[in-house]
Amino acid sequence: MKIREFISAKAVSADLKAKDKEGVITELVDLIIDTGSIEKKSKKKVLEVLMAREALGSTAIGQGIAIPHAKHKSTKKLVGCLGVSKEGIDFDSLDGELAHIFFLLMAPIDSAGPHLKALAKISRLLKDKFVRERLKGAKDEEEIKKIIDQEDDRLMSL
């Protein structure tokens, strides 16, 4: 599985504006809606399931990364987006650090495998400190896409 299989080129933001958890999740969901992967009429429900998931325990996995994710019937396949907050957002991370890099994933109700594979892939990508720094410092969406393309190729060749 490649990252660009579930993060479309349009679903990327190099400069998230939100300042808090709910705000950034809303901004990320809007990003997915803009690509047409999820219909606008489902926005409220999608936000609800994502926030409900956060209430179970933060999806901030440390080192400045958060992976908000949930399942909802509004999508038939795994879709996601990638956003970077320059300032960082308090996302209740276990290590206490602000989150800067956000991968939001929405999966269909009856799936488990692809979701887990995507989480594994994203973790593999972000384990590399150099990649994290490059994403955080990316000046625009083009640069982020380039990083993802390069890393997708590198991870596939391992």
Add this chain to the structure above:
Amino acid sequence: MPLIRREINVRNPQGLHARPAALFVQIVSKYDSVVTIQGEGEKVNGKSIMGILTLGAQKGADVIIEVEGDDAQIVADELEALLTDEEK
């Protein structure tokens, strides 16, 4: 120091996804023992959610935990209970 090595079949319905991975790290962080978890050849630090997620361990996968420290017994037991919890 006691070293416990245990092979565990993951029973979490969605596999070892973000929530059980976070709970795993929370258990490890409570104690002094040093923990690693291994799946399909790779061995990762038991305090890293990211590391654990890279394993991509699905329900039914076998993982190996190694716990070293004076409180190894209780840590291994708690981790096994978590990984075999069909509600998580």
